[in-house]
Amino acid sequence: MPPPKAPIYLDYAATTPVxxxxxxxxxxxxxxxxxxxxxxxxxxxxxxxxxxxxxxxxCAALIDVxxxxxxxxxxxxxxxxxxxxxxxARYATKGRHIxxxxxxxxxxxxxxxxxxxxxxxxxxxxxxAWGGLDLTExxxxxxxxxxxxxxxxxxxETGVLHPVQKISALAQKHNVIYCCDATQAVGxxxxxxxxxxPDLLALSAHKFGGPKGCGAxxxxxxxxxxxxxxxxxxxxxxxGLRSGTLNVPGIVGLGxxxxxxxxxxxxxxxxLAALRDSLEAxxxxxxxxxxxxxxxxxxPHISNLRFxxxxxxxxxxxxxxxxxxxxxxxxxxxxxxPSHVLTAMGLxxxxxxxxxxxxxxxxxxxxxxxxxxxxxxxxx
Numbered sequence: 001m002p003p004p005k006a007p008i009y010l011d012y013a014a015t016t017p018v019x020x021x022x023x024x025x026x027x028x029x030x031x032x033x034x035x036x037x038x039x040x041x042x043x044x045x046x047x048x049x050x051x052x053x054x055x056x057x058x059c060a061a062l063i064d065v066x067x068x069x070x071x072x073x074x075x076x077x078x079x080x081x082x083x084x085x086x087x088x089a090r091y092a093t094k095g096r097h098i099x100x101x102x103x104x105x106x107x108x109x110x111x112x113x114x115x116x117x118x119x120x121x122x123x124x125x126x127x128x129a130w131g132g133l134d135l136t137e138x139x140x141x142x143x144x145x146x147x148x149x150x151x152x153x154x155x156x157e158t159g160v161l162h163p164v165q166k167i168s169a170l171a172q173k174h175n176v177i178y179c180c181d182a183t184q185a186v187g188x189x190x191x192x193x194x195x196x197x198p199d200l201l202a203l204s205a206h207k208f209g210g211p212k213g214c215g216a217x218x219x220x221x222x223x224x225x226x227x228x229x230x231x232x233x234x235x236x237x238x239x240g241l242r243s244g245t246l247n248v249p250g251i252v253g254l255g256x257x258x259x260x261x262x263x264x265x266x267x268x269x270x271x272l273a274a275l276r277d278s279l280e281a282x283x284x285x286x287x288x289x290x291x292x293x294x295x296x297x298x299x300p301h302i303s304n305l306r307f308x309x310x311x312x313x314x315x316x317x318x319x320x321x322x323x324x325x326x327x328x329x330x331x332x333x334x335x336x337x338p339s340h341v342l343t344a345m346g347l348x349x350x351x352x353x354x355x356x357x358x359x360x361x362x363x364x365x366x367x368x369x370x371x372x373x374x375x376x377x378x379x380x
Contacts, residue, residue, distance in 0.1 A: 008322060008323055012360055013302050014359070016206060022256045025252050029048070034048075037248055038246070055254055062186065076215050079202035080107045082242065083219075087200070090229045091177070095146060097123070101126075101150075125138060125141065133162050135166055148177050153180050153184070158293040159299035164180065165196060177226055186261075198218075203215055203217075208257055209260060214247055276303050276360055291305060305358065311354065325358050339355065
């Protein structure tokens with residue numbers, strides 16, 4: 001009797017499998033080239049340092065920045081903490097006002113709430129029914145003591161895109177730093193920060209074929225030059241912004257994943273969008289689903305669907321043998337509360353509880369998606 005097939009994986013927004021080429025690049029740095037990249041007096045350290053330098057160039061190329069503008073971290077959550085807390089501490093003499101949005105990832109909202117408890121002033125902007133941001137409202141919220149805008153590139157639950165270049169122009173106009181969570185966008189859409197765009201940008205390797213536990217923070221060095229206070233003391237690694245022995249295998253994996261993602265962008269983006277649209281069309285046609293944020297500009301790989309009259313948790317449980325998906329952000333899955341993203345868009349609790357997220361990735365195929373329709377959804 002053949003073994004049962006693994007479920008079709010449609011949770012790429014939560015994490016992605018490590019690409020075989022990424023794993024191959026990483027393996028030598030666990031044993032053969034195990035040196036500390038900060039050991040400058042022997043060949044083991046030199047080899048590790050060269051690998052880190054190459055990875056920095058590969059990662060910088062993906063978002064079109066100078067390698068010196070990247071700080072390696074353990075992932076996007078650490079990057080966002082360093083960006084927001086580091087900027088708040090560095091520019092406290094200018095002001096303590098921060099602007100963010102109700103649909104941000106918890107890594108941003110919870111970090112801002114932490115600063116608010118310490119005396120910072122926080123403005124949390126709302127969104128429209130599609131998850132869109134009102135730029136007039138944003139500009140009206142900027143004050144003389146505003147130091148930071150913390151607004152994402154693309155939403156991790158709905159895929160909704162913010163108008164990043166317009167936000168950047170407002171930030172520049174008012175001399176405010178723009179911090180952007182681009183965790184879901186990097187590797188999925190073209191990002192070029194060399195001449196314009198956010199001043200701080202967070203990314204995580206495991207969202208585009210790299211390993212978990214490694215990420216980076218872009219810190220702009222000119223027009224404007226952004227300065228941060230470090231969160232960690234000891235050793236002065238990463239130009240003093242992130243002390244600690246560098247995770248050389250993880251950084252090598254991040255660099256290789258960035259190189260692959262950059263090469264695949266021209267074809268992967270349209271292909272993922274087509275797969276997403278196919279999934280949505282089938283769900284709408286055959287199961288009466290409603291696409292949350294369907295009219296808004298979105299990332300190509302994320303779909304948020306509402307099944308009126310059903311509980312999304314129950315649907316996923318009944319489909320678990322053949323489909324792996326989620327109801328919201330993986331970082332919030334332990335919460336019993338409805339999605340803060342969907343409720344901010346005006347969905348009632350029953351509608352939010354009836355919603356699930358499907359997300360496709362580089363390894364998703366048309367054949368795999370086709371198996372979903374031919375093999376299950378019986379008795380819906």
